[in-house]
Amino acid sequence: MPKIKVNGSPQEIEHSVTVAELLVLNKVEMPDMVSVQLNGEFVKRENFGSTVVKENDEIDFLYFMGGGR
């Protein structure tokens, strides 16, 4: 099973998945709530469904946070 790193923690996935599928697996409610960085490069939102995450990839989900008052 491919091993990847999600938000700094090791995770095993059953097979290669797309960024969009990985977001669902990690319970990110809506893809629009995060910015995604894969191996140091930001993934364009329109490519979430076509970008495949592979063995040893490192992926981070950065949440929008708009509060401040």
Place this chain on the structure above:
Amino acid sequence: MTLNDQQIERFSRHIILNDVGVEGQEKIIAGKVLIIGAGGLGAPAALYLAAAGVGTIGIVDGDEVDLSNLQRQVIHFTPDIGRAKVVSAKEKMELINPDVKVITYKERVFASNIADIIKDYDFIIDGTDNFPAKFLINDACVLAGKPFSHGGILRFDGQTMTYVPGRACYRCVFQNPPPKNLVPSCAQAGVLGAVAGMLGTIQAAEALKYLIGKGELLTDRLLMFNAFRMEFRTVNFRRNADCPVCGSNPAIKELKDCEQAVCELKQK
């Protein structure tokens, strides 16, 4: 500039630090910092920057103090309810340090006024509570070549990054505001008051490090924490060539207010 005896005593815990010293304290006193939003993030930032001796502090906010603010906006006290936040904040900063010059702006930032407000400041702190303002502050600072600290909080979470010209900006990471109402505000979802304090004081520390020119700023990285699990994490990144404002072929060449700001204003 020479520090007088009172200043040497007042700032002795700074001056004794090898990386600050008299020279660093003089830079802090000569510094000009603008705080946009006198709320959860702006309140602790303003208190610590005034206490630190920042010579000129600008504070921008169009609102009055509300009872529901006092759980986290520690610069405002119960008798301040109903008073302009910028006036309440100015009074407290001057009580902490009578030498600080506080300039108040009782207004919201828009594409039409922000460039004029930020132009005289060395460093800007984003303490706003909505995405249109956060993206506007980023764009205004990138276009004007001004460093700023981004801050965001929600529930038990906080995030912050520092922009300095030439390094990654907020849009390098977050490109465009999320669809309206997808990401809740603190008014909708709540926030632990102390989380605002944790993040606002990080932003104040970044401003002070920038002024003295020492230490590692939060550039090209986003610091995120969750106070419920009390875990901190930093994600590194690089400037994004596709960034709509600082990339190699930017679409944003002038400031614009986005839709959401207009809608929120109408609700007020």
